[in-house]
Amino acid sequence: MIVFSSLQIRRGVRVLLDNATATINPGQKVGLVGKNGCGKSTLLSLLKNEISADGGSMTFPGNWQLAWVNQETPALPQPAIDYVIDGDREYRQLEAALQLANERNDGHAIATVHGKLDAIDAWTIRSRAASLLHGLGFSNEQLERPVSDFSGGWRMRLNLAQALICRSDLLLLDEPTNHLDLDAVIWLEKWLKGYTGNADPHLPRSRFSRSYRRQNYPYRTADNV
Template identity: 80%
Template sequence: MIVFSSLQIRRGVRVLLDNASATINPGQKIGLVGKNGCGKTTLLSLLKGDLQAEAGNVTFPSTWSMAWVNQETPALDVPAIDYVIDGDREYRELERRLQQANDNNDGHAIALIHGQLDAINAWTIQSRAATLLNGLGFSQQQLTEPVKSFSGGWRMRLNLAQALICRSDLLLLDEPTNHLDLDAGNLARKMAKKL
């Protein structure tokens, strides 16, 4: 459960929220609607921990994992599919630990990590990433092209795929369908409904 209690948020002299309270229960899907500058992105930044409220607080379980769509994408030499998979931080950490266990010839650690990889369905991550990217309009050839070769709109699609591939308790989507055509927008909605 997410609880906003007596929040006050200002941007300069402008008050965005004043003594605002709300509760969001697990499983609820919430949309924030309002004109530009009213504080929608600010509220998401508060949830991510990127800023603090002037008064009040936000609480949610510390064990929750959170995913969000980054608004910026660096011009990387990384292939598109690897960039998307990088969004699954737990998978990448287990992959790193497995390599270290292999380097150390630690059979016990290798077996333990394989069990953890099984638990997160890691063996299908390449196909899941490819399916997401194909659904967002990327061709098979584009999956191996570097992130830096894509325009801003296509990079936003990469960021969306990166957020959707994560297992998360809380998924924050700030204008997620910007730069998406109808089919890609429908896929994004379908994926969000599964969460």
């Protein structure tokens, strides 16, 4: 559960959030809807522990796994599908641990790591990554192309897929429909409906946000949004 209590956030002399109070329960999908500059992205930055509140408090489960879309994508030679799989940090850590155990010929460690890989359904990760990329408009041929081949907009789709593949308790999406065509927007909406953690999308398009509007928590801001 996430609890905001009498929260205040300022940017310089401007008050973005003032006395904001809300509770987000596990499994809820919350959309932040408001005009530019009212504090939506700032609230997500608070959840990511990138900034501190100027007043009030936020309580947040310390063991929750967060996922969000990176805003920068270097021109990597890495294939697109492998870049997306990097979003599952636990899988990559276990993959490295398995390689080390194999190099040491440590049978006990190998069995232990295999058990952990089974628990996270690791053997299907490549097909799951491909499914995400197909939903976001990538062709089979593009899955193996290097990240550096793609334009900025398509790299943002790769970053989105990277966030979606992470097994997160809280998924933060800041304007997730940027750079998406209509088919990809529809696919993402369906995907989010099936997401079992907490989704906190900042949704700029009214069409995409309609299905979440009933669960939207109206944070009070200085602009009365």
